Amino acid sequence: MSTATLINLVRNGGFQVRRRAALRSRFLQDEKRPAAACSISTCERRASRFDPDGSGRPTTWDTFGIWDNRIDEPILLPPSIKYGKPIPKVSLSNVGCASHIGKRKENEDRFDYAQLTEDILYFAVYDGHGGAAAADFCDKYMEKYIKEFLAEEENLENALSKAFLEIDKAYERHANLSADATLLSSGTTATVALLRDGIELVVASVGDSRALLCRKGKPMKLTIDHTPERKEEKERIKKCGGFVSWNSLGQPHVNGRLAMTRSIGDLDLKNSGVIAQPETKRVQVKEGLVYRDSSTWTAQVFDAV
Template sequence: MSTAALITLCRSGGFHVRRRALLTFKLLQDEKRVVLLCQSSTSDRRSSQFDVDGGGRLPSWDSFGIWDNRIDEPILLPPSIKYGKPIPNVSLSKVGCVTQIGQRKENEDRFSIGMLTDNVLYFAVFDGHGGIAAADFCHKYMAKHIAQCLSQEEDLEVVLTKAFYETDKEFARHVHLSENVSFLASGTTATVALLRDSIELVVASVGDSRAILCRKGKHKRLTEDHTPERKDERERIKKCGGFVAWNSLGQPHVNGRLAMTRSIGDLALRSVGVIAEPETRRIKLQHGDDAFLVLTTDGINFIMNSQEICDHISQCHDPVEAAQVIAEQVLHYGAEDNSTIIVVPFGAWGKHKHTGTSFSFSRSFVSSGRWA
């Protein structure tokens, strides 16, 4: 291409051409910038989080006009080059996790985070019922089954579906060998997220624990509750010979016993349509807009709606503080159930802040004293 043609292209291409050229140059020119970010101490990063005038603040990718990454994570070069845009490293050390017993006699919630391979992170919450057996089993063995499937399968949705089935089958064998009749009534929700290359997010869920993505300050539900209120779920239960009964509070239950239509465990209700097959969702993260992922159990969901959770977290300094704030808030609002939350930060952490307060019918219901 001639010099004149190149000049003409740059003038006509405008912003996009110059931005692409700048991005390519910054990614390839010098890896020392990334090394510097990796070697910076936690205290240095914390002290520079909101240094808006740039004095003493470590270089972030906001200086390239792409996003304001307030957690100052280094950029992953191989995925960035592969996907053609900068991708920040999502570090387990930045993830916030809290579980609390509430006013129950025992905490039947469990959660897990970890690194399954060099490029796949694992996050999960389990909300047990009918005892802790099923939730404990998932906490111990779900990650193992996912890791086994990852060695054989590339598609993360297929991996999660197979892992849910295998975990449920193995729990059934465990119950059979234990000969403990009480385990037949034990079950758990399971909401699991896998993050590959810090950009490919896949979520699988059974029950009513939730996964929520905060994008541009707005909540984006990645899971749907599996309850008899859903027509498709209710029809499956009836087709399998089960029935739905409503209690005095107007809540539907399968065969008058279980508030959800999918779970791991609950072996006594398998014959009436309660299944362990998860619904899955795949999301390609937009780190310029996506601030964080939240996994919650219903001890939080019943008290705070999804947007309210996002708004509270958006006001916090870091994900660890955010998880603690949400856990304390639901207690303040009168929660009695076990509650668990995981907060995973992404590139736009701290970028979008909202000060409005959302109305929560559930919280108003609890605060009225009917549940106290």
């Protein structure tokens, strides 16, 4: 934002403040004026929805239930200087999560969020199937693997891709050493987002869990489902010796079992072309200035994941 633009915003903001102050002063003067003498019959006011107590003053409507998405957080100075605009710090206290078990007997969904480094936040969703073993494994260890690769890799997309492949290998070792044979058929989707400097957002995904970005009130897809309906995915499955069949609802499945072509786990389908290599997407989160009071300008995040 140019200096001239910022000065213009401040001037306009100051004008609005002076205008509000003038109106407030006028209102207070009107309140202090003595009421005109009148008879009892004319002074008795009837209550209405705009004057419930008969005082003659308008009703002050409650604002309960109105969503306020402004972020009242400090500005990150180094990223703001780097990108040339104010960037607010995203606090994990503003992050919310919810999960619904649906019709299943066991909830196999897992989610997590954390401060990985001083400038990187981590958000993840794992939708398990065939048991919660794979989802639990990712929920427990994905953060660890990402940290290891971030220590040697500046590129967030590369770090996420390496972490996905490494945790899939680690789960295979874990399942092969376990006496529980069901771990071999357990799998999970994985959708992981890293936010660096409050502005650089990178998402990696396998399976059909989705990440969306709300931009100017409209949804923007950050992931594409990995299903046998995608031509390139179907071709890989067939090339690896697998097959695609459709159930009674017309839904395609790999080897008649799995509705996705990429996942972590599902070890019995690895030789049929089901892989853990994620697709990644990088976007820049948008912010802007929002006028707050007579002396403060703060940044508001326009996007929401």
